[in-house]
Amino acid sequence: MFRIFKFFIVSFVVVGLLAVVAEASSLREKALSAGLKPIPKDKIELMKAIGNPDPKSVELGKKLFFDTRISKSGRISCNTCHDLAQGGADGVPAAVGHEWAVNPHHLNSPTVYNSVFNSKQMWDGRFGTLEDQAKGPIQASPEMAASPELVVERLSSIPAYVQEFKETFPKEKEPLNFDNVARAIAAFERTLITPSRFDKYLRGDEDVLTKSEVKGLSVFIDKGCVQCHSGIGLGGIMRPFPVTGTYKYKNIGDFKGDSSGLVKVGLLRNISNTAPYFHNGAVWTLEEAVRIMGQNQLGIELSDKEVDSLVAFLFSLEGEKPVIIYPVLPSSTSKTPRPDIK
Ligand code: HEC
Ligand code: HEC
Structure with missing residues (x-):
């Protein structure tokens, strides 16, 4: 009698356990499907997923991401609104940029962490890639308000940047240009997973x-x-x-x-x-x-x-942020155009 009872108990427990295991794995499979x-x-799959950023561009892009000199006022960097210490965003309802202007459409700054996995960038999806996107905020008047010429002039006045652009884009005749500024910043953003x-x-x-x-x-x-x-x-x-x-x-x-x-x-x-x-x-x-x-x-x-x-x-989606050593930026020179602010 006891044996039969034990058999039932054991099979009950086993069936129960199997059900729990089956349910757990089926939820995981359900999630995947x-x-x-x-x-x-x-590593190879990961590089493919993030578009294989070149390590030299990543290093240069990191400097540019933190460099306030690519803004007209010399005060605002990408990190001002996409603060990597604060989830890659700014914690305020609408972004605040050049001369304290609040975003004219009252738009919130999305995070740059994992933005490489967006199939479209911006709330209205107007950019397809991080490379195209990066040129936007540098020029946008409520953000960094700098013309491409000003950005190139500022960076070209700093010998260490001139050298680093040469090393990063060795095949190009004039590597320090606005497209490459955006390319380098985007390469850095690709690593923010x-x-x-x-x-x-x-x-x-x-x-x-x-x-x-x-x-x-x-x-x-x-x-x-x-x-x-x-x-x-x-x-x-x-x-x-x-x-x-x-x-x-x-x-x-x-x-x-x-x-x-x-x-x-x-x-x-x-x-x-x-x-x-x-x-x-x-x-x-x-x-x-x-x-x-x-x-x-x-x-x-x-x-x-x-x-x-x-x-x-x-x-549970809160992830481990990459360790980013705050970059030491090369100094301006007497030729560097001064901050332009009222
Ligand atoms: C039909 C598509 C759709 C469905 C279904 C949907 N979402 Fe969304 N979700 C969006 C869109 C679009 C936005 C952006 C809206 C905006 O900011 O104006 C969004 C934004 C969000 C945000 C805020 C993101 C941010 O960065 O501010 C959260 C959180 C969210 N969704 C969670 C959920 C959850 C949880 C569910 C299920 C209960 C859900 N969503 C269902 C399309 C959807
Ligand atoms: C003044 C604050 C501000 C500055 C400075 C700024 N951004 Fe943004 N960023 C925003 C806002 C606001 C949006 C959303 C705007 C929109 O959708 O029109 C945005 C959108 C983005 C997106 C799209 C993310 C997504 O999920 O759609 C990326 C990527 C990005 N910014 C990167 C950068 C880079 C790189 C720089 C520096 C070159 C920069 N931003 C400078 C406020 C800022």
């Missing part, structure tokens, strides 16, 4: 996520967040916004998306580092951002429990 992808671990526990999970190490994070992942897939937030970056494509109802902060700023009303789907990696949220930076908490996504993108009211588990899942 829904289009969620880990940052590749294999942040592997997280979620990547480990997708690669098969299922114990790295907590119970509530796993629950959140399953809600993320089942409710349909994954339709728009997929790929390596969990975003970065163009989609309508709002799909259902009215975005309750639509009156902040005048941004309406691209010519078809599409908006770049925010990357969700490190989202816990980069409040406030959405194109106009109107939302300060992930709980509210997630609820709005339910209402405006899926036409559903998420329960408190669903919101909590989704937010827990979003925290």
